[in-house]
Amino acid sequence: MVVEDFAEIQAAFLERVAKVVWASVATVDRKGRPRSRMLHPVWEGTVGWIATGRQSLKAKHLEANPFLTLSYWDQDHQQIYADCEASWEDDQAEKERIWELFKATPPPLGYDPGMIWQGGKTDPTYGLLKLKPWRIELSALTDLMGQTQPQIWHAPQADQDLRNAEKEQKQ
Secondary structure, three states, X not given: OEEXXXXXXXXXXXXXXXXXXXXXXXXXXXXXXXXXXXXXXXXXXXXXXXXXXXXXXXXXXXXXXXXXXXXXXXXXXXXXXXXXXXXXXXXXXXXXXXXXXXXXXXXXXXXXXXXXXOOHHHOOOEEEEEEEEEEEEEEEHHHHOOOOOOEEEEOHHHHHHHHHHHHHXXX
């Protein structure tokens, strides 16, 4: 079931994120092969943030292809799939704001980034990825059993892009 407004799924999305915490994040390497790893995003509405190293393998992957997919799964078989465009946030004020967001968010979702980046908010190895999803899907085992449909939200611009792509395919 397609939902028009993220607000329709926001509570369930945030509840599942808070329950699972860690997401499997897949990027594509320079040879077009998928690569996944576990990361710890924090979300502000439809914007996700990942504190991570700027010199990592994922940074090289994102340099070549800025798109990634996050998946969350819990033992009740509830899932989230978020298809996102990732970009590095280099504005120091914003990096400091999100650093504080990670610290202020109650555990286990929040944590002190200083445990990893000993140099604090200005540590040159502290990188901040901004995630802008174009599609978020909430599904569960009951969906697979045919009782309900997954809930799927598309960012407004993504809807227009999909319609344009469909028109091009029909021509």
